[in-house]
Amino acid sequence: MRLLSLFKLIGFIRLVIAQDSLLPPDFKEKAPFWLKALRKLFTFGTKKFDQDSRGVELSKKLQSLGPTYIKLGQSLATRPDIVGLKLAKDLQYLQDSLPAFPMKIVEKLLADELDQPVSALFDDFGPPVAAASIAQVHKAKLKDGTPVAVKILRPGIDQKLTTELSTFMFVAHAVEALIPAARRLRPVEGVRTLWDSVKLEIDLRMEAAALSEMRENTLKDDKFDVPEVIWEATARRVVTMHWSDGTKASDLEALQAAGHDMQDLSTRLIQAFLTHALRDGFFHGDMHQGNLLICPDGTFVAIDLGIIGRLDTNSRRFLAEILYGFITRDYRRVAQTHFDAGYVPNSKSMEAFAQALRAIGEPIRGQDADSISMGRVLTQLFEVTEQFDMQTQPQLLLLQKTMVVVEGVARSFDPKLNIWDAADPVVSGWIKSELGPEAILKDAVDGVQRAAKSIGRLPDTLARVERNQEQLEKILSDKGFKIHSEDEKKNTLKPWIVISGLTLGGYLTYRIFQ
Structure with missing residues (x-):
């Protein structure tokens, strides 16, 4: 069974390499002759699809191989850094049927x-x-x-x-x-x-x-x-x-006939996805048209949560800082975020990385709204990963893939959607609430509250210390060691009270003024 599975996988790899994927972008120009010959020998007899039909043909082939390969194709669609931007886009045609x-x-x-x-x-x-x-x-x-x-x-x-x-x-x-x-x-x-x-x-x-x-x-x-x-x-x-009764998001004619505001649907979908990712750190990982229904009042109903994504606090901050940096053209901020997260080695130049980001961000300025793609910007970040030795972050790859899909659905509602204008209220609001002055004040208040609880527990803590001391003295006394008098015990306890007070005061000061 394992051998048969291995042969199927090798056949799939031959098929994909025959489409000039799973190879470096400059393979044809820089690869030695013997390696090019090996590639031809390995893919001999494998059909190469036309560029225009490649996505559909590959999807059909993967479906014929079975559900594992459908899932593999969906996974590769999230990995433009491995299969290339074109094939990653083609594999988004993949349908589970x-x-x-x-x-x-x-x-x-x-x-x-x-x-x-x-x-x-x-x-x-x-x-x-x-x-x-x-x-x-x-x-x-x-x-x-x-x-x-x-x-x-x-x-x-x-x-x-x-x-x-x-x-x-x-x-x-x-x-x-x-x-x-x-x-x-x-x-x-x-x-x-x-x-x-x-x-x-x-x-x-x-x-x-x-x-x-x-x-x-x-x-x-x-x-x-x-x-x-x-x-x-x-x-x-x-x-x-x-x-859930509703119209599939793919049935545009039915949505328009029902009188839905298509521009409003488009904007709300982008904002809903970003809200889930940033506010909750939990998002639908397969939010295509087939997994979205739209009720008569315009309510989105999300179904089929077999694939979900999670972002921890640092990943959410990373996402918000990137989007906010591109919205405000603060490329050094985006670069700093990458370095702070450890995604780019400190041996690399932050200024050079900011320059590479500017090369991605500036061409979208002045373009028509329908030419500006958040998904495209995030995807282009993969093109600089090798130059700056960036390691792949799987949780962000799923986010990037899903964002491209959601953006595609939103643009099907409104081709003129300005993705950055739609995202700005959510991203800016999250930055303000989580990283701005309000967040700092909230942290300080939380610190004071925690410190107050610690103060309230101090008498109990000191009582436990005293009980433990008495138990220890009894054990030592039973073994023949000298025991302090009552006055000595009180004097022994005083340093603990002073140390506890100093520690608590220092903690309060730190939490309020950090």
Whole structure:
């Protein structure tokens, strides 16, 4: 089984290299003759697709190879630093579309997972309304009449994915061991990220938890919704949620016919995504048209949270500083952010890096709004990674990929969207609230509150110290050591009180004036 998987992977690599991908941009000009000949020999008999149809043809080929390769293609679409900008864009055509599995298997799987037959939980359990690489979705009704969507994992998919991903990991380790130049791209880390993502996708309880978390995060958000999970009808291979009626974001004619303000939809979508990434550090990692519904009142409904992204505080600050720096043309600020985050080695010149960033940012000035792309700017950052020895950051790659997809959806609503104007209120607001004077004052107040709690606990702490001292003295006395008199004990305790007071005072001073 592993050998067959390895042959399939080699076939995929041959196919991709035949499209002039997985190779350095200057391969044709700088590679030695013997290496070019080896490349031709390795790809002999493999079809090279036309540039205009390459994305569609590759997508079809990946679908024929199976769900693991669909996921690999989706992952490579987030890695322009490995496959090149053109192929990364082409792979975004990839669609998850496979034949549905029979209802008999559906009924058995549901009974096994939920410990009761379909008829005990659902009424009007319908045929599949969507069939993807990992799972398929059915529309049904609960016994109380509530319409729901039931997502069911494909039989045997977890074993198949595990086998093939272990092969990917074997090859990634071999590449890092045999090709030192590839280590900067961290192929092992890339496969591990893909594997972690897939493991989450094949446990639908994790998707249910992601739905629940995003629903809580966005409950107070204007016109953004996430379906509520039905936990009693959810298990490892099944997730059930409230059914959402809405128009798919891809059906532009229906949206326009329904009277939606397309410019408003466009702006709100960008702002919603950035709000989730910056405010919550938790965002939908696959926010394409098929995973977005739009209700009659303009509310966005996000579905299919099999892929999610998380950003820690430092990554959120990094993202906000980059976007704010490009919005305000402060390229040195963007460069400083990269150096502070440790993404660029200190051995490199910050001024040279700022200059490279200016070369990316300035050409967009003065262009028409529909020519200015945030996704393109973030993608172009990958083009300077090798020059400045920047290591790949997997969590930011998913963010970049998702941002490109979201921007594409937003521009489908409004081709004239000015992406920077749409982003400015969210980015500027986050910078002000998290990094500005208000944030510093809030930190100081929090420090005082924590210090006050420490003061309140001081008597108890000193009492515990005294009890411990008494217990220690009893133990020592039992072993024949000299014990202090009561006056000596009081004098012994005084230095502890002085030290505690000085420490607490210093802490208060530090927290207030740091």
